[in-house]
Amino acid sequence: xxxxxxxxxxxxxxxxxxxxxxxxxxxxxxxxxxxxxxxxxxxxxxxxxxxxxxxxxxxxxxxxxxxxxxxxxxxxxxxxxxxxxxxxxxxxxxxxxxxxxxxxxxxxxxxxxxxxxxxxxxxxxxxxxxx
Numbered sequence: 001x002x003x004x005x006x007x008x009x010x011x012x013x014x015x016x017x018x019x020x021x022x023x024x025x026x027x028x029x030x031x032x033x034x035x036x037x038x039x040x041x042x043x044x045x046x047x048x049x050x051x052x053x054x055x056x057x058x059x060x061x062x063x064x065x066x067x068x069x070x071x072x073x074x075x076x077x078x079x080x081x082x083x084x085x086x087x088x089x090x091x092x093x094x095x096x097x098x099x100x101x102x103x104x105x106x107x108x109x110x111x112x113x114x115x116x117x118x119x120x121x122x123x124x125x126x127x128x129x130x131x
Contacts, residue, residue: 053113
């Protein structure tokens, strides 16, 4: 499948207005409320992403990264019953769905926050300026 078709289908799944975003969020919350395993896997995935984003030293960040990979695999396995719209069909029984996009989103946000914190002077420390 050409890259432009692949990217176009993924972009079609993104909400175009705040109303669509809230509707997708409400639907996701309903699905997570009905599927306790998906809720637990989603929480683990987000917590692992936060751990990657906000760890300071190298050793904890490696273990947080492993946790993120593990929770990503768990999410991809657990989310199969209610994955949402199939965006790209890879084979008759395989495809990329809306739920699958959560993994690259969490990983990308975690790495972006980590990069901003690393390359911004004073980003890791709270400063109080007194008049």
